[in-house]
Amino acid sequence: MSDLTRLNAADLASALAAGDVSSVEATRAHLDRISAVDGDVHAFLHVSDHAVAVAEDIDRRRAAGEELGPLAGVPLAIKDVLVTTDMPSTSGSKILEGYMSPYDATVVARSRAAGLVPLGKTNMDEFAMGSSTEHSAYGPTRNPWDLDRIPGGSGGGSAAAVAAFEAPLALGSDTGGSIRQPAHVTGTVGVKPTYGGVSRYGAIALASSLDQVGPVTRTVLDAGLLHDVIGGHDPNDSTSLTDTWPSFADAARDGARGDVLRGLKVGVIKELPDSGFQAGVSASFRASLAAMEAQGAEIVEISAPHFEYGVAAYYLILPAEASSNLAKFDSVRFGLRVTPPGGATVEEVMAATREAGFGDEVKRRIILGTYALSAGYYDAYYGSAQKVRTLIQQDFATAFAAVDVIATPSAPTTAFRIGEKIDDPLQMYLNDVTTIPANLAGVPGISIPSGLAEEDSLPVGIQFLAPVREDARLYRVGAALEALLVDSWGGPLLDRAPVLRQAQATEGVA
Template identity: 85%
Template sequence: MSDITRLTAADLSDKLAAGELSSVEVTRAHLARILDVDADVHAFLHVNERAEQIAAEIDRRRASGETMHALAGVPLAIKDVLVTTDMPSTSGSRILEGYMSPFDATVVSRARAAGMVPLGKTNMDEFAMGSSTEHSAYGPTRNPWDLDRIPGGSGGGSAAAVAAFEAPLALGSDTGGSIRQPAHVTGTVGMKPTYGGVSRYGAIALASSLDQVGPVTRTVRDAGLLHDVIGGHDPHDSTSLRHDWPSFAEAALEGARGDVLKGLRLGVIRELPDSGFQAGVAASFHGALDALAAHGAEIVEISAPHFEYGVAAYYLILPAEASSNLAKFDSVRFGMRVTPHAGATVEEVMAATREAGFGPEVKRRIILGTYALSAGYYDAYYGSAQKVRTLIQRDFDAAFGQVDVIATPSAPTTAFRLGERIDDPLQMYLNDVTTIPANLAGVPGISIPTGLAEEDGLPVGIQFLAPVREDARLYRVGAALESLLESSWGAPLLDRAPALTPGGTR
């Protein structure tokens, strides 16, 4: 493996600015890495044929003396839920196979404006419905730590690309944990910003009141650098916040260098007992808490009595919004069209197209959501779920009156084996038990690697949650813990992953 692909985005930025590397060299190294290992990992659905050409233009602009953004020339992987003008945007579904968007998602256009080099589009569960990336219409992605295991979902492609050193940075989307849960099982960093802090314009909608775009990286500082690029108000997004955001990269530096843990009130939720988590996950979580406490953090037990209803509320709200959002895929305006027989009516064409174009998980959630919104059931199901959502928001408000940050395990288990839960939707849904409340309340959350579970040697993460608009607080605390852990390990966690070479792990 090229040493270039092992460099963090921050290191690449420094070397590009100093002239020690060119963007073409960096881009070629990552394209070569993709060529070497992605047949096994399947992180990418499409590799950008113009990546080297874009990199060469960045090098030309830098050589001419133009002032460049810190991440100019750094490659970026893009989750296939984000539309792009120069690559297909399928959201992991056959119904959008080959679709070319007439515009870029705002986060993509901002990355391009910063001079970043789009490497390609990453695999995902169809329309972001899943926790394992097994529901992609184009086949599953595999976890670089163990190719027989899942990389999380729905954004398993982005997390796997970063963990396999195919990309230094990636964009993901998080509706109920689809950035943070893949980060947990792949040993990467995943950040879900405050709802409205990053534009959703050009993100193919799953559940509009829950979706949020964010960074997937190998370090907290890298996440901050990418967040600085993609964040901020966007007039194209009616839910976008008008807020003066600080530099998240600077916040991460403060956390790594400063003494931010002294006096930090760190909340642990009483209603999340260890019995609900794999032993190695619980042990790693408590080890991280001990490290934080040893450096001045105060561990405070808090109550969040309605969190236990989060999964049930989420799986009514999300399908209801999804059934509305996916109604646009009607075989008429864009996407796949299947004509079952000559002279078929519009209704028959629509039915045949959706039968062929949507996978089983998407159909399941559309049916559930349509039922929840139907006459006579709206108040009993969707209306009640929204009331639970309000109660969860109030739990957060009360908790943040007592503590600065809340900590939970990022997910209940390490990466499970491919196929192990594909036929058990309930077990799949429970993967998001700790991440869902943040989406229901709109608060920011970040997942940081905390080590390897003793029983299977697979990555484990801790999740930090902060009040709305306090994303910078997560970068400070996350970077502080990252620094403590990497000092004790002697190297980044991903350096301990099995070597991934052409043909699989060795």
């Protein structure tokens, strides 16, 4: 494995700007890494044929003295939920197999304009429906810490690519935790921005009132750098905020070198009992809080009585919106078309196409959502779920009147084994118990590595939530705690991954 693949994005960007390395060298190193390990990890669904050519162009522009962005020349992985003109966009589904979009998603277009080099499209649960990346139509992704375990979902491909040093940066999407929960189980950093802070234009919709695009990285600073590139108002997205945002990279730098924890009020939810969490997850969470408290933070118990209904409300709102959003896959306009033998009506072709093109989890949620929206049931189910959503938003407002951030474990357990929960949808859904409330309320959230669980030596994360539009606060707090923890570990958490250490030793990397 080349040393270049072990550099964080900020360090690689500095080396590129200084002329110590070329974008072509960095890109080829990551493509070689993908060739070497992705047969086992399966983080990518498609690897770009144009990456080296893009890198060559960046090198030419830099040599000509053109002023380039801070991340110019740095490779980037892209979750397959984001459409691209030069690579297939399938959203992990057979119904879109081979689909080529006529336009780029806004975050992809902004990444290209900033000089990032797209490496390829990453694997995901079909239409982002899942918590493990086992529901991809193209096979599961595996966790680089233990290849028998899940990398989280739905964005397990992006998290695994970053954790396995196949890419220094990745784009993900988070509807109920699909950036933060994979970060938790892979030892990476994941950020769900404030709803509307990053454009959803060109993100294949699952639940439009919940979806949010965000960064997947190895450090908080890297996440801030990527967030600065993709964030900001987009007139193509009617839900895009018109705010002027501060630099999130600067916020991360302030957190890493400043005394931001002193006097910080950190809320801990009293209704979130330890009994529902793996012992090692709870222990790591408490140790992180203790480290913050030692630096002057104040740990405050808060009440959020309606959070316990978040999963139930989410799994009515999401399927309802999904059943509407996925109606466009009708065999007529684009995507797969299956014609029954002997000729058929449009309705019969549509039914045959959806039967062949949609997986079991997608069908399950479409049926649930259609039922929840049907006459006679709308008020009892969808309407009631939206009322719970309002109560959760009020819980956040009350909490943030008393504290600066809320802290929770990013997920209840470490990575479970592939196949362990695939036949138990309820247990799978409960993996998002701590992340879902942020999507229901639209508040920003970040997950950073907090250590290894005692019982299985697998990574766990701590999540911080902040008020709407206070994303910069998360970067300051996350970077401050990250600096404390990395110092206590003697280096990045990913350096302790057994599979990665073994590969490093085999390849002779110091």
